[in-house]
Amino acid sequence: DVKVTQSSRYLVKRTGEKVFLECVQDMDHENMFWYRQDPGLGLRLIYFSYDVKMKEKGDIPEGYSVSREKKERFSLILESASTNQTSMYLCASSFPDRATEQYFGPGTRLTVT
Amino acid sequence: AQRVTQPEKLLSVFKGAPVELKCNYSYSGSPELFWYVQYSRQRLQLLLRHISRESIKGFTADLNKGETSFHLKKPFAQEEDSAMYYCALRGRRPTFGRGTSLIVHP
Numbered sequence: 001d002v003k004v005t006q007s008s009r010y011l012v013k014r015t016g017e018k019v020f021l022e023c024v025q026d027m028d029h030e031n032m033f034w035y036r037q038d039p040g041l042g043l044r045l046i047y048f049s050y051d052v053k054m055k056e057k058g059d060i061p062e063g064y065s066v067s068r069e070k071k072e073r074f075s076l077i078l079e080s081a082s083t084n085q086t087s088m089y090l091c092a093s094s095f096p097d098r099a100t101e102q103y104f105g106p107g108t109r110l111t112v113t
Numbered sequence: 114a115q116r117v118t119q120p121e122k123l124l125s126v127f128k129g130a131p132v133e134l135k136c137n138y139s140y141s142g143s144p145e146l147f148w149y150v151q152y153s154r155q156r157l158q159l160l161l162r163h164i165s166r167e168s169i170k171g172f173t174a175d176l177n178k179g180e181t182s183f184h185l186k187k188p189f190a191q192e193e194d195s196a197m198y199y200c201a202l203r204g205r206r207p208t209f210g211r212g213t214s215l216i217v218h219p
Contacts, residue, residue, distance in 0.1 A: 004156075033207075040122060042211030043157075043199060058206065090157065100147055100203040104157040 003027070004105040006091050012111045019078040021108050023091030029103070030096040032074035034058075034066060037088040037107070049074055050096065081112045115140045117202050119210035126190050127218050134185040134213045136174075136200030145203035146183040148174055152196045160185075160198070170194070190217045 007022035023032065034046040035058075045058030047066040055066050063085060067075045074093075078085055088109050092102035116139040126132050138144055148160040161169045163176045163183060174185045183200060195217045200210040 035209075040211065042119075043209040045206060045209075048206065056206075092157075099205065100145065100201055100207040101159055101162065102207065103159075106156045 004091060004093055004103050006089075006105040006108050008108050009106060010109045010111075012113065013078075013081050014113055015082060017078075017081050017112075019081050019110065019112075021076040021078075021089055021091075021110070023074045023076070023093075023105055024072055025074075025091075025093040025103070026072065027093065027103070028071065029093035030071070031094045031099055031102075032068065033092040033094075033102065034064075034074065034076045035090045035092065036060070037090055043090065046076065050099075078110075081110075083112050086110060086112045115202055115204050115208050117200050117208050117210040119198075119200055119213050121213045122211070123214045123216070125216045125218065128192055129189050132187045132190040132194070132215065132217075134198050134200075134215060136183045136185065136210060138181050138183065138200075138202050140181075140202055140204070144176065144178070144181075144183075146174070146176060147201045147203070148172070148183075148185050149199040149201060149209075150196050151199070157199070190215075192217045192219055 004025045033048045035043045049055045049068045065077045091105040094102045118137045146163045150160040151157040199212045202208045
């Protein structure tokens with residue numbers, strides 16, 4: 001059974017703080033993704049990675065960066081958190097030829113005050 | 114550019130009624146579409162994929178290339194079907210719709 005885990009379920013940070021969201025998968029998936037999920041806006045792709053050390057911008061990368069030093073781990077970084085980054089963040093992974101068949105983590109509810 | 118449209122934010126039905134969650138897409142190539150579901154306090158999970166032509170939990174979805182649609186249907190809704198449903202289109206960058214919240218009343 002595929003397991004995608006995220007470091008925190010709930011996180012509260014202050015404006016201007018640097019925030020790290022960690023995601024780990026145990027299925028040797030090449031592809032990993034970060035989304036934010038907001039009511040009425042659905043899932044919006046922030047960044048994705050199809051290989052170690054590779055990253056590509058999604059639809060809303062502004063204010064975020066990512067790191068993928070190891071195949072199983074994909075980190076999302078908020079360099080200077082702002083209140084409009086309060087959201088649910090979802091990590092997902094998939095095999096390379098099945099990018100849309102994704103396995104999701106439980107999500108991190110981030111609140112920036 | 115590829116796009117997925119789910120026109121309804123909310124769909125409310127009574128138990129036993131038929132349900133249809135709409136999904137329309139825009140894609141220049143041969144599309145592959147998927148439905149995902151997220152139950153309350155659970156993670157998002159794949160429900161079904163059009164290439165499998167499968168029925169999962171009583172749900173089916175048929176790809177209609179002429180109408181560029183991939184609507185999710187169930188003949189008799191159950192309360193446990195209440196969830197958020199997302200339609201997704203395969204691409205180098207997968208595209209998700211905005212989701213439809215299905216509420217099934219007892």
